[in-house]
Amino acid sequence: MSPSPSEHRINSCPTCASQQLQSVYRVNQVTVHSVLLMPTRQAALDYPRGDIDLTYCRSCGFGFNALFRPEVHEYSTRYEETQHFSPTFSRFADELIDDCIKRYRLTPDKTLLEIGCGKGEFLLRLCEKSGCHGIGIDPAYVPDRIHSPALNRVRFIQELYHEDHGKLEADFILCRHTLEHIGPTHQFVKQVRASMHQRTDVDFFVEVPDATTTVLQPLGFWDVYYEHCSYFSAGSLAHLYRHNGLDITQLQRCYGDQYLLIGGRPAGKPATSALALECDLQEQLKHIDRFSRLIHQRVDQWRQRVKQRSDRGATVLIWGGGSKGVAFLQTTGLSEKEIPFVVDVNPYKQGKFMPGTGHEVISPQRAAQLKPEAVIVMNPIYGREVAEQLASLGAHPQILPLEDATSPDPA
Numbered sequence: 419m420s421p422s423p424s425e426h427r428i429n430s431c432p433t434c435a436s437q438q439l440q441s442v443y444r445v446n447q448v449t450v451h452s453v454l455l456m457p458t459r460q461a462a463l464d465y466p467r468g469d470i471d472l473t474y475c476r477s478c479g480f481g482f483n484a485l486f487r488p489e490v491h492e493y494s495t496r497y498e499e500t501q502h503f504s505p506t507f508s509r510f511a512d513e514l515i516d517d518c519i520k521r522y523r524l525t526p527d528k529t530l531l532e533i534g535c536g537k538g539e540f541l542l543r544l545c546e547k548s549g550c551h552g553i554g555i556d557p558a559y560v561p562d563r564i565h566s567p568a569l570n571r572v573r574f575i576q577e578l579y580h581e582d583h584g585k586l587e588a589d590f591i592l593c594r595h596t597l598e599h600i601g602p603t604h605q606f607v608k609q610v611r612a613s614m615h616q617r618t619d620v621d622f623f624v625e626v627p628d629a630t631t632t633v634l635q636p637l638g639f640w641d642v643y644y645e646h647c648s649y650f651s652a653g654s655l656a657h658l659y660r661h662n663g664l665d666i667t668q669l670q671r672c673y674g675d676q677y678l679l680i681g682g683r684p685a686g687k688p689a690t691s692a693l694a695l696e697c698d699l700q701e702q703l704k705h706i707d708r709f710s711r712l713i714h715q716r717v718d719q720w721r722q723r724v725k726q727r728s729d730r731g732a733t734v735l736i737w738g739g740g741s742k743g744v745a746f747l748q749t750t751g752l753s754e755k756e757i758p759f760v761v762d763v764n765p766y767k768q769g770k771f772m773p774g775t776g777h778e779v780i781s782p783q784r785a786a787q788l789k790p791e792a793v794i795v796m797n798p799i800y801g802r803e804v805a806e807q808l809a810s811l812g813a814h815p816q817i818l819p820l821e822d823a824t825s826p827d828p829a
């Protein structure tokens with residue numbers, strides 16, 4: 419399908435306003451949500467769809483879906499984004515919490531505000547460990563799901579973040595895995611900055627996927643999906659802060675280099691000088707060009723790899739019923755004939771169906787009974803956890819890591 423003249427396109431960079439844009443990758447008719455649970459196969463197949471035109475800004479290195487329409491989104495309590503059922507992720511969250519408490523001096527007299535707190539696990543744990551008070555904002559918050567000794571110090575607002583929330587006073591504002599879901603990035607950070615008013619001692623901490631290490635470098639088409647309308651590099655994230663009058667006090671990669679962490683507070687005069695990690699534009703442009711050249715061949719490579727096995731009767735499963743799995747299946751077009759099931763440790767997902775393709779999500783126990791020949795693990799950081807869990811259940815499949823960045827470029 420070629421772009422129709424009526425197609426609504428974003429024609430300037432949402433982060434820096436430049437019009438020096440390059441369209442690098444297009445996927446049509448993908449579901450507008452990847453992690454909403456589908457109760458039936460039919461509901462999964464009928465889910466609303468939209469188009470992606472992954473477009474990069476050659477001025478700041480920021481990527482975005484130029485065809486994104488925010489009005490299609492439904493962030494309700496059905497939104498199942500939690501990763502806390504994985505021990506690897508819980509360990510990471512605990513370390514991050516300890517680091518935040520130390521780095522940002524989160525003492526019990528302080529109030530923390532989390533924009534996009536999901537079910538509130540992280541905020542509650544942070545308040546438990548620091549003794550702080552908390553405010554969490556998220557339309558997907560479900561009351562009474564999490565039990566925590568800090569519950570009486572934390573207030574949840576079941577809404578999308580909007581201007582009125584600027585009146586809420588906080589000493590530390592955090593926003594984890596939310597900014598990549600926000601289209602007008604500059605406008606959003608401007609709003610957060612405005613909520614600090616004259617205070618210069620409020621820290622703003624953001625965690626987002628690093629799209630350079632997770633999408634561009636590994637040719638990671640499984641990390642390109644409709645909900646993610648914004649794709650950050652370290653440099654473009656830093657630009658967003660500085661352009662809104664925030665100095666950068668922390669900028670680093672973490673979680674096997676998959677995520678970017680940034681912290682900052684209202685800038686003094688003069689502003690601090692650029693950090694090494696920010697100065698990545700020339701490298702970023704090379705990554706963008708390579709991605710644009712090779713991405714369609716990489717999709718085809720994966721399709722063939724699975725088909726060869728299923729053609730000779732071997733069972734191949736996907737491990738991970740989240741957005742990566744959904745994007746992998748929708749982009750490759752692999753059906754239940756080639757991949758009969760998707761496995762997930764999250765009990766809330768089991769028995770439900772993958773949006774767009776209708777694959778059923780099953781438990782690790784059921785997966786082990788199928789004696790799969792190979793399991794494609796949607797996140798390399800869980801590779802060992804998956805192998806160990808399946809081995810303990812008597813299955814020993816070959817583990818295929820998805821982010822095979824070391825494999826040669828497709829011809």
Ligand SMILES: [Zn+2]
Nearest residue numbers: 431434475478
């Ligand atoms: Zn830009």
